[in-house]
Amino acid sequence: MSLVVQKFGGSSVADAASVKRVAKRIVEYRRTGHDVVVVVSAMGDSTDDLIDLAKDVSPVPPARELDMLLTAGERISMAVLAMAIANLGFRAQSFTGSQAGVITDESHGRARIIDVTPGRIQSALGEGNIAIVAGFQGVSQNTKNITTLGRGGSDTTAVALAAALGADVCEIYTDVDGVFTADPRIVPPASRVHKISYEEMLEMAASGAKILHLRSVEYARRYGVPVHVRSSFSQHTGTWVTDGPIPADFRTTDDKDDTSMEQAIISGVAHDRSEAKLTVVGVPDVPGKAARIFQVLSGHEINIDMIVQNISTRDPGRTDISFTLPMDDGAKAIAGLEAAKEEIGFDHLRYDDQIGKLSVVGAGMRSHPGVTANLFDALSKAHINIDMISTSEIRISVVTRAELLDDAVRAAHTAYGLDSDESEAIVYGGTGR
Amino acid sequence: MSLVVQKFGGSSVADAASVKRVAKRIVEYRRTGHDVVVVVSAMGDSTDDLIDLAKDVSPVPPARELDMLLTAGERISMAVLAMAIANLGFRAQSFTGSQAGVITDESHGRARIIDVTPGRIQSALGEGNIAIVAGFQGVSQNTKNITTLGRGGSDTTAVALAAALGADVCEIYTDVDGVFTADPRIVPPASRVHKISYEEMLEMAASGAKILHLRSVEYARRYGVPVHVRSSFSQHTGTWVTDGPIPADFRTTDDKDDTSMEQAIISGVAHDRSEAKLTVVGVPDVPGKAARIFQVLSGHEINIDMIVQNISTRDPGRTDISFTLPMDDGAKAIAGLEAAKEEIGFDHLRYDDQIGKLSVVGAGMRSHPGVTANLFDALSKAHINIDMISTSEIRISVVTRAELLDDAVRAAHTAYGLDSDESEAIVYGGTGR
Incomplete structure (x- = not known):
């Protein structure tokens, strides 16, 4: 007998009819004799409705x-x-994050899980129940206040619970068939990724692929939880996120057939339109000035992403420092830096929210030189200028103009042979990275 | 400095605009330097909406x-x-029933409060907060499950918290001006009751006056909490429920003027359309048979109200036993008794849901004979037949045909001199009860 944690997102439980459909699916699995813990998000757009209600009474709700x-x-x-599960003749009990033992820090709105103590869940399972757990929420360790984990936090609840319970698999049900080599709305020949490592998935999630909450992947990697991302609208195999083999009890015919696909050098092409670029123009080229800029930003809890430093276009004794940051933090960053303008001694700020970021992710990069060259070549042939570049061991990211991003994603997808009709054709060679 | 518990019902917080209005009212009071704990019900009809949602997935939700x-x-x-309170510049923290220490028994849907341990509320007040507490809910003592107290339960939350916190007053804000001598929709000349004893209010609540939850009055009496029922839409004094004087700090000009009105013999005329009458026809006139009927009913957790036993109309060796019960329990009672039909040996059941109950309540009954005679006389003059009668020390209840109930209420209200234009005219005399 195995234990599975199944997470259903808001679109899977948008209304009473969807809830009944999901209940049926859960019960079908439970009928096979396995234990099931279900993590569920709020129905449909109800979270947005609640936010609207809050804004109706307070512009900045506590x-x-x-x-x-x-x-x-x-x-x-x-x-x-x-x-709905009880109505199908099965026992079910629901638990809030607090009741399920999801203990977090005190950061309201983006709390981090510190510990999971799922004693009540284990008791409920022991009594033959399907346990239903509220995603996205927990209780803070010291003040015992109710916290939320931020958008997408239900994924993290699911993986954290799976880790704490020693579940065999954590299934993330969503409204698409899994992780794709690129967003199929932009790249129609994109195909489903059958299996991806934690590290690659982390890079994909950090690069704008919205299918899994970043922290859920961190959690899965830390505790080695096999995650299966799949559609709640079909029975197809989705994408396995794991460093090991697909757990034997959970393999489908699909899984046995396409192990060959696991050798792809590039797992996928992610894109992100949510960032902006801020340039601090004319920073005195003196030790400590750059550090001061980033101290100011981190003091305002702004996460910056890519950084580029150039000789200033205005004054050779000064430098221009550019970085990308979430667009939502733009106003805060500008205000923070303007307040420190005299101290830092820069000339002015230049803000650009018309940028797009493209990232190519693949563990195969480590052993296959030429991946970067291949990307630059493809983008250049598509007449796309690259504004900023950053890399990790298994990722290359470039910033382009926002309006060229879709073209860039398509060009890269084709260049790495990811278009589904030619998915095995590519050979890298040449100049190294 | 005093401490007040203020309870706002669903109609007072029906939408964002109402919430802001209530917040303003709370803050105005807080500004006078007093501590405030607010108990709040769900917004408008949202509880009904949730019940509808439950019924969409399950006819009998667990x-x-x-x-x-x-x-x-x-x-x-x-x-x-x-x-909304924070937006007015005041500190406020909300607490669930569980967080507020509202401990109940395990009876879901109609839990009773066993204990209140409001440590977190006291801390919040100590830190200068207005504490907002969820009405209607608690957490069960043994299983730590979330429970609800039943319709109107927020009143009980408020009074129980007021008792546990040693509050000076518990204010129940509602959409009417207080307790009336009768329902003004039926009796236009009904007037507001200025002050009423716990005992009278208990009888009124038990007799169908919906303004206060019965258990909240029991709680108030047990702990001597002065309750002030008033409108959230005006600043008028409402109705004080207390056996003592109106607390000095909370007296208004109104309160000083009309102490004379506190001498009324009859406090009010309540009515109830929610009961039905069930007659068990042809019960063998043997010891233990009647007891068995009521054992069956209590086994199904059905509360019965009035009981009448007569020689059977069909067989002089048998009796007919009639009783009233909540209409909602009718089907359950019939099923339970039919299942025990052979054992009890009755002939058949007769069910009548077209009855109405009228109750006249007043502590003055104890010392003023003639109150009952006066009622019967008034009803007879209005050509209203009385089907069943029951009395307590301070209440007379009669059952009439449902369609005559409004006429009966009006006749009684007039007979006891409660119509507001003649409110001091009545003298009882005569035949005793």
Whole structure:
């Protein structure tokens, strides 16, 4: 007998009919004799509706109260799902994040899970229940306040619970068939990735692929939880995120057939339109000035991504420092830096939110030289200028103009042989990275 | 400095605009330097909406899950109210029933409060917060499941918290001006009752006056909490429920003027359309048979109200036993008794849901004979037949045909001199009860 954690997102439980459909699916699995823990998000757009309600009474609602409010969303979906399961003749009990033992730090709105103590879940399973757990939420360790984990946090709840319970698999049900080599809305010949390593998935998630919450992948890697991302609207195999083999009990015919596909050098092409570029123009070229800029930003809790430093276009004794950051933090960053303008001594700021970031991710890069050259070649042939570049061991990211991003993604996807009709054709060679 | 618990019902927080209005009212009071704990119900009809959602997935939702679902309603209203208060520049923190220490038994859907341990509320007050508490809900003592107290339960939360915190006053804000001598929709000349004893209020609540939850009055009496029922839409004094004087700090000009009105013999005329009458026809007139009937009913957790036993109309060796019960329990009672038909040996059941109950309540009955005669006389003059009668020390209840109930209420209201234009005219005399 195995234990599976199944997570259903808001689009899978958008209304009563969807809840019933999901209940049926859960019960079908439970009928095979396995234990099931279900993590569920709020129904459909209900979280947005609650945010709208908050904004109706307060332009800047206190974070503690906003968390209290938003957690009502999963409370509703989990109770309704438990009812729908009970109506099919199975036992089910729902649990809030707090009841499920999801202990977090005190950061309202983007709390991190510190510990999971799922004693009540284990008892419920022991009594023959399907346990339904509210995603996205927990309780803070010291003040015992209700916290939320941020958008997409239900994925993390699911993986963290799977780790704490020693589950065999964590299944993330969503409205697409899994992780794709690129966004199929931009690249129609994109294909489903059958299996991907934690590290690659981390890079994909960090590069704008929205299919899994970044922290959920970190959690999965740390505890070695095999994650299966799949559609709640079909029975197809989706994408396995794991460094090991696909767990034997969970292999389907699909899984046995296409192990050959696991050798791809490039797993996928991710893109991100949510960042902006801020340039600090005319920074005195004196030790400590750059550090001061980034201290100011981190003091405002702004995560920056790519950084480039150039000799200033205005004054050879000064430098221009450019970096990318989430567009949502743009105003805050500008205000913070302007306040420190005299101290740092820069000339002015230049803000650009019309940028796009493309990332190519693949563990095969480590052993296959030429991957970078191949990308630059493809982009150049498509007449796309590269504005900034950053790399990790298994990722190359470039910033382009926003309006050229789709073209860039298509060019890269084709260049790495990921278009589904030619997916095995590519050979890298040449100049190294 | 005093401490007040203020309870706002769903109609007072029906939408964002109402929430802001209530927040303003709370803040105005807080500004006077007093501590405030607010108990709030779910917004408007949201509890009904949640019940509808539950019914969409399950005809008979499990009680534990229904409680989990319904408690989302207050979670939303309390967080939004806390935000609205914060937006006015005051500190506010919201607490679920569980966080507020409202400990109940395990009876989902109609749990009773066993204990209140409001440590977190006291801390929040100590830190200068207005504490907002979810009404209607608690956490069960043994299983730590979330429970609800039943319709109107927020009143009980408020009074129980007021008792546990040693509050000076518990204010129940509603959409009417207080307790009336009769329902003004039926009796236009009904007037507001200025002050009423716990005992009278208990009888009124038990007799169908919906303004206060019965258990909240029991709680108030047990702990001597002065309750002030008033409108959230005006600043008028409402109705004081207390056996003592109106607390000095909370007296208004109104209160000083009309102490004379406190001498009324009859406090009010309540009515109830929610009961039905069930007659067990042809019960063998043997010891233990009647007891067996009521054992069966209590085994199904059905509360019966009035009971009448007569010689059977069909067989002088048998009796007919009639009783009233909540209409909602009718089907359950019939099924339970039919199952025990052979054992009890009755002939058949007769069910009548077209009855109405009128109750006249007043502590003055004890010392003023003639009150009953006066009622019968008034009803007879209005050509209203009385079907059943029951009395307590301070209440007379009669059952009439449902369609005559309004006429009966009006006749009684007039007969006891409660019509507001003649409110001091009545003298009882005569035949005793």
